[in-house]
Amino acid sequence: xxxxxxxxxxxxxxxxxxxxxxxxxxxxxxxxxxxxxxxxxxxxxxxxxxxxxxxxxxxxxxxxxxxxxxxxxxxxxxxxxxxxxxxxxxxxxxxxxxxxxxxxxxxxxxxxxxxxxxxxxxxxxxxxxxxxxxxxxxxxxxxxxxxxxxxxxxxxxxxxxxxxxxxxxxxxxxxxxxxxxxxxxxxxxxxxxxxxxxxxxxxxxxxxxxxxxxxxxxxxxxxxxxxxxxxxxxxxxxxxxxxxxxxxxxxxxxxxxxxxxxxxxxxxxxxxxxxxxxxxxxxxxxxxxxxxxxxxxxxxxxxxxxxxxxxxxxxxxxxxxxxxxxxxxxxxxxxxxxxxxxxxxxxxxxxxxxxxxxxxxxxxxxxxxxxxxxxxxxxxxxxxxxxxxxxxxxxxxxxxxxxxxxxxxxxxxxxxxxxxxxxxxxxx
Numbered sequence: 001x002x003x004x005x006x007x008x009x010x011x012x013x014x015x016x017x018x019x020x021x022x023x024x025x026x027x028x029x030x031x032x033x034x035x036x037x038x039x040x041x042x043x044x045x046x047x048x049x050x051x052x053x054x055x056x057x058x059x060x061x062x063x064x065x066x067x068x069x070x071x072x073x074x075x076x077x078x079x080x081x082x083x084x085x086x087x088x089x090x091x092x093x094x095x096x097x098x099x100x101x102x103x104x105x106x107x108x109x110x111x112x113x114x115x116x117x118x119x120x121x122x123x124x125x126x127x128x129x130x131x132x133x134x135x136x137x138x139x140x141x142x143x144x145x146x147x148x149x150x151x152x153x154x155x156x157x158x159x160x161x162x163x164x165x166x167x168x169x170x171x172x173x174x175x176x177x178x179x180x181x182x183x184x185x186x187x188x189x190x191x192x193x194x195x196x197x198x199x200x201x202x203x204x205x206x207x208x209x210x211x212x213x214x215x216x217x218x219x220x221x222x223x224x225x226x227x228x229x230x231x232x233x234x235x236x237x238x239x240x241x242x243x244x245x246x247x248x249x250x251x252x253x254x255x256x257x258x259x260x261x262x263x264x265x266x267x268x269x270x271x272x273x274x275x276x277x278x279x280x281x282x283x284x285x286x287x288x289x290x291x292x293x294x295x296x297x298x299x300x301x302x303x304x305x306x307x308x309x310x311x312x313x314x315x316x317x318x319x320x321x322x323x324x325x326x327x328x329x330x331x332x333x334x335x336x337x338x339x340x341x342x343x344x345x346x347x348x349x350x351x352x353x354x355x356x357x358x359x360x361x362x363x364x365x366x367x368x369x370x371x372x373x374x375x376x377x378x379x380x381x382x383x384x385x386x387x388x389x390x391x392x393x394x395x396x397x398x399x400x401x402x403x404x405x406x407x408x409x410x411x412x413x414x415x416x417x418x419x420x421x422x423x424x425x426x427x428x
Contacts, residue, residue: 003296006031006289020335021239021278024285031292042288049287050280052160053239054168058279060242061153063272064223065109066251071265073220073252074116077102080217083186084209089201090194092125094135094187097142101257102221103181104146109153110370113143118385128200132388133396140382140393141400142186144367147333148179148360150375151227151245156238157283158359161290161341166355166411168238169231173425174356174418178364180409185403193399219252225395232425286338299343306347313351317412320344321365328369332377336366353415361411368404371397 009030013023024044032042068074081098088094099117104110118139125135147154150172159166227241253260276292293299306319324344327336341362348358350420370378373394383390411416 002031003298005034006292006296010289014179014330015237020332021285022024022280024289024335026290028285028288030142033297040215045288045291046284049290050284053278054156054160056158057127057156057285058153058240059240059272060239060246061151061156061277062109062145062275062279063268064242064245065112065277066268066271067246067249067253067260067265068103068220068223069112069116070260070268071249072259073217073253074099075104075120076217076257078117078120079213080210083205087201087203088191089202090130090191090197090199092121092128092130093138093190093194093199096121096125096135096138097145097183097190100139100142101145101149101179102217104143104149104179108147110143110367111381113146113245114139114378114382115385117143118245118382119227122386130202131197132386132393134193134197135378136201136382136386136388136393137397137400138186139386140371140379141397141402141404143378143382144371144404145179145183145186147367148175148182148365150175150224151241152363153279154333154337154363155359157337158341158362159428160283161338162355162359163342163345164355170356170422171359172231173422174240175363177247177421178407178418179412182364182407183402186400189361189399189403193348193396203241219256221250223248224425250396277284282332282335283338285333289335290339290342294341294342299346302343305351314413316347316351317353320348321361321408324362324365325368325372327361328366329372330375331369332375333366333370333423336369338361354419356416356422357418358412361408364404364411368401368408371404372401 010023010027013019013026018026028042029039038346041085048414059099077101078095080090081095081102085091085094085098099121100113103113103116118136121139122135146152152172152175155171155175156168159168159171197317223245227245228235230244231241232237250260306316308318310316324340327340344362345355345358347357370376371382373379373390376390380390383393386393
């Protein structure tokens with residue numbers, strides 16, 4: 001009865017357009033009243049969900065990513081990708097994927113990536129005869145790689161939500177190979193579609209031009225390198241690294257690129273505060289919602305349900321992925337990480353999956369939901385920037401979905417895809 005009220009209330013509120021954070025909070029509050037639990041408890045659970053030291057990294061990483069976007073770092077990364085990849089058939093599609101991977105390595109935000117790369121490359125691609133749906137599909141799906149290539153604040157949320165101890169450093173390192181793999185598969189899809197549509201071939205500008213472009217982008221790229229290596233070698237924690245990322249970005253933007261004006265700084269600060277507020281209230285209400293799910297024994301019931309369908313670990317893993325894919329199309333990433341991690345992680349561990357591998361699988365899975373209607377926030381942003389209706393994009397986006405699903409399958413069923421590099425770094 002209580003579980004039905006909780007889920008039905010949430011579904012109704014989401015359908016009528018109530019923001020996710022308030023829908024989670026309201027559904028939780030109604031269920032707390034139904035269970036006759038004192039009303040101080042839900043607010044305690046919300047406060048406890050947000051009062052996690054590791055979550056302090058989130059506002060700093062968001063701020064650093066927004067500063068990089070407004071300081072013009074994306075344009076420098078695009079020049080590097082264009083010099084390296086632009087000569088292939090439909091080369092600007094490859095450039096879009098490569099630029100998104102590079103920008104993801106310094107911003108960790110899919111929304112920031114599709115906004116920066118789509119805005120910069122979209123008009124150029126249209127001028128050269130690329131169709132609007134191709135421009136949007138490539139920029140939106142390739143933005144997902146930024147969720148995997150460190151730093152990624154979603155990995156910090158997962159580590160906070162996990163029922164077992166998960167190293168943020170291991171998560172950061174584990175995301176590198178899957179992020180590159182997803183990018184390469186998207187490049188293949190972009191190339192195949194470009195060949196079928198007869199898009200033009202670019203020209204290699206020469207080694208000198210490439211080296212100049214690369215040198216100009218190095219200060220921006222060093223941000224990701226400093227963060228990852230600093231954490232791995234114990235110079236600073238993941239939380240401290242986020243603050244260092246902000247300071248480093250400001251120094252580079254002010255004194256190296258000289259592209260950060262006071263107006264842009266204020267815009268980045270305001271946007272980061274707004275985004276952080278939204279993320280943290282979602283985390284808080286999702287924590288209260290997740291606590292109710294635990295009280296109502298949802299993880300145990302779901303595990304029993306799945307095991308009643310099949311005892312085969314491969315089939316159970318497939319069912320988990322299907323459930324996450326479906327959920328990802330209806331809700332944003334942060335609340336889903338908070339809600340689904342305590343539910344599915346224990347079952348995944350029972351199936352013999354490493355928590356780090358599950359975290360990468362979860363983030364990639366929910367990332368695919370960001371480019372899938374009806375929510376699909378990254379796809380909606382891409383369509384808004386590309387000025388095409390979302391229906392037009394959805395009709396032709398399937399090759400890029402297929403590429404991401406292949407990457408997901410490899411991450412889910414081949415542990416070494418995500419665990420090889422952390423094992424190599426730790427010497428295990």
